[in-house]
Amino acid sequence: MFAAAAIAVLLALALAVIRAIKGPTVFDRALAGNSIGSLAIILLAVVGFLTGRPEFLDIGLTYGLLNLIGTLAVLKFFRHGDLAHDPDTERQS
Amino acid sequence: MISIVNAALLTLLATVTVAIVRQRSLFGVVILAGAYSFLMASLLIALDAVDVAMTEASVGAGISTVVLLATLHLTRTREAPVRRHNLVALLLSVVVGGALVLGTLALPPFGAADAVIHHHVAPHYLANSVRETGVANVVTSVLADYRGYDTLGETTVIFTAGIGVMLLLRSFRGRRRARDDEDGAQ
Numbered sequence: 001m002f003a004a005a006a007i008a009v010l011l012a013l014a015l016a017v018i019r020a021i022k023g024p025t026v027f028d029r030a031l032a033g034n035s036i037g038s039l040a041i042i043l044l045a046v047v048g049f050l051t052g053r054p055e056f057l058d059i060g061l062t063y064g065l066l067n068l069i070g071t072l073a074v075l076k077f078f079r080h081g082d083l084a085h086d087p088d089t090e091r092q093s
Numbered sequence: 094m095i096s097i098v099n100a101a102l103l104t105l106l107a108t109v110t111v112a113i114v115r116q117r118s119l120f121g122v123v124i125l126a127g128a129y130s131f132l133m134a135s136l137l138i139a140l141d142a143v144d145v146a147m148t149e150a151s152v153g154a155g156i157s158t159v160v161l162l163a164t165l166h167l168t169r170t171r172e173a174p175v176r177r178h179n180l181v182a183l184l185l186s187v188v189v190g191g192a193l194v195l196g197t198l199a200l201p202p203f204g205a206a207d208a209v210i211h212h213h214v215a216p217h218y219l220a221n222s223v224r225e226t227g228v229a230n231v232v233t234s235v236l237a238d239y240r241g242y243d244t245l246g247e248t249t250v251i252f253t254a255g256i257g258v259m260l261l262l263r264s265f266r267g268r269r270r271a272r273d274d275e276d277g278a279q
Binding site: 003006007010013014016017020021023026029030032033036037040043044047048050051056059062063066067069070073074077078 | 094095097098101102105108109112116120121123124125127128131132134135138139141143146147150151154155158159162165166
């Protein structure tokens, strides 16, 4: 059962990687990168149950937070061209 | 089954690596590097190195993405086109890579219990770490107690490097702001 789930997750991972490589727009890549992060969490859980030691499920929480930070940073950079964006300066210019 | 997962993840890693080399848009490279880190973390979990996987995910996918994006803000976002292929560099890379693969052949097999590294100080740590350090987690006791000076040195190096980078970026920003003011005056 978990083997079938692992194969399905790996296939989804492969599709997301293809989308991240082909693009063509930044949003395709950002979404594919986010999906790869989410699929990595699922793969962590499935591999944990596959090997009979699901003690590492908590690490999935850390991955989720990191995935959010990375995607937010990418999108913020794309919108403003800067990570330390100050909304006041944009209004003045 | 785990070997199938390993093979699939390694194939995906190789694909992403080639794509990173061929990608000209540096913005796409940053996203692909984040994807590479998550794939690498998954592979490390499949190899049973959970603590290393955690470090790889937080450093590779978390901090590196942010730092690379901050660097893109200071530089251009497209890689300069390659004029001509450097065959000497390719040859050197292939030779060094081949030598490294050759070196791994002499290593003990993955997970072997009778490997030399497991018979040096590891049995002493496993037997006595709780009594000697009072820490229940053996990995933590090795990092923070038995190799405490080593960890202190590493932390000092990373701290110094962080200060250096902050000073560099600060002078960069100050200079650009001064240039903007000059443009505004004209």
